[in-house]
Amino acid sequence: MDFRERAQAVRLLILDVDGVLTDGRVWVGPDGQEWVAFNRRDGEGIPRVRQCGVEVAFVTGESPPTPAERRAEKLRVRLFPGVKDKADWLEAIVREYSVGRLRPLALAEVAYMGDDEADAGAMALVGFSIAPADAHLSARQVAHWVTAKRGGRGAVREVCDLLCEARAAG
Amino acid sequence: MDFRERAQAVRLLILDVDGVLTDGRVWVGPDGQEWVAFNRRDGEGIPRVRQCGVEVAFVTGESPPTPAERRAEKLRVRLFPGVKDKADWLEAIVREYSVGRLRPLALAEVAYMGDDEADAGAMALVGFSIAPADAHLSARQVAHWVTAKRGGRGAVREVCDLLCEARAAG
């Protein structure tokens, strides 16, 4: 199946945080505070892809307090923190997103974007798996699509644009 | 019309902040504070282009408090924050800059530099529209000129240098 067909079916876009919404770097000070760098052009993509009918969620293995929480609040995206086994979590969340809907959510309707081995299990389960250009080999190997842009440098916007185009063409 | 002719006519240079004066990244800490990275070589360009007879303004969709406010204060540039519809705002601001002047300001005398879809409407209205090398396609498509340098990495200085050269040659 072509990646555009996969994109057309997507109703939920799940984005890993570090390495996807960021470039994987973490700025650390002498008191241990952690800062990461998000991207405003990615941020512009979130409301756009929602207008195209795709829900968005962030997932991270990191536990609060994290910069991701504040980013998620600002963009009004639901964040799932502290997720150690992303494949297990994915199956639970698909069930949860199906409750009270006319049509239950299927794994084939989920896009998952990840950048590392910890994402590979979840990526193998979904209808459309995506890795940024600079992802670890383990994530690129299981991805249906690898973006031209790197994590934190517009890779998420590229996905949002693709999903909207696919729906418009569908 | 050649982009140098367009540059020659410019009396007001409007700069979008994120992605133009910065590379679009935003550093976020666990308390939600936002930091962005400006460029001193761009900063050197602002007084230079003013000496060449071009006024400068910053515009952003972000609401205070923002790093852009402090940057604007330091460079003594007027900042228009929280602007959601930049095309609407542009028309109002051109009227305002015309009040009490010998010659009213025309849209043909305005340069607008933007990097994303939210800038495209305003870019389509002005005499000289500019995008940094790494702008979103939607901004590059409507730009009369795309700089060689990227946003936050000297793209603004490149514009300031061009405007001064064009005036010197004119």
Added chain:
Amino acid sequence: MDFRERAQAVRLLILDVDGVLTDGRVWVGPDGQEWVAFNRRDGEGIPRVRQCGVEVAFVTGESPPTPAERRAEKLRVRLFPGVKDKADWLEAIVREYSVGRLRPLALAEVAYMGDDEADAGAMALVGFSIAPADAHLSARQVAHWVTAKRGGRGAVREVCDLLCEARAAG
């Protein structure tokens, strides 16, 4: 001897901090606080290489308080700070890691990853010396292996992956 053979023998991996776990940059504020940028994909490599039977230690010439302390705590790695002569320190640490073990640790079983002249002496002593792609010439010249990735941008993960692969193949 091939670098894969060298990698197979490794029981202890010593990582210099600045330029190896970071890209060598240090962000400084007006109060003199120092921040550095680590990499989550490198961070993922640390527990993985330990699962492959390799111990990990960090070493730095910088004195506490440093961001490296907090990073080491988070990754549960032992950090040796304020080390001025790394070759001297290396010989002492190899003796210490040998105490109470069935088989004493040999220098041939140590991998040392460094990026600058201050590391070159220690690198000349170990069984497997590694430099990131963007290391200073003095470190690259004595390295048995130079990673494809740069310091702070995945070079450490590349080493962790190599050590695990070498052990699996061994």
Added chain:
Amino acid sequence: MDFRERAQAVRLLILDVDGVLTDGRVWVGPDGQEWVAFNRRDGEGIPRVRQCGVEVAFVTGESPPTPAERRAEKLRVRLFPGVKDKADWLEAIVREYSVGRLRPLALAEVAYMGDDEADAGAMALVGFSIAPADAHLSARQVAHWVTAKRGGRGAVREVCDLLCEARAAG
């Protein structure tokens, strides 16, 4: 005259801060605090070039408090802040460095490394003028030597290494 001959004569190395010891970027927070990114490999070069018999000074147009002050303190380098006219300042400083010395300091024995138009005047006066690879054209045009590395990314270390090699060869 060959740049190596120029390098051999150097007794004082003057380094501009922004764009030379940094990449010209300035991180700004909502309270207006300014952070910049220095480089540890550049930092390693400072004591080395002093051991080779070259004095080092930093100069900046920025006024205290600046990150440059704290960097200069840490590296025990004299910083001249708030210097608006660098050519004027250069002539005064050469006189000052000549006081009480067996042999007065000559402009031909000064190296000046700058990255922008504000440095060009001083660069035209010294025996050895240097610009980083990514300097503004106005600085590269008057430089006797342009480093392979960019400002804040090892350009200063490259200069320190060159000065020591030139003295060793001299």
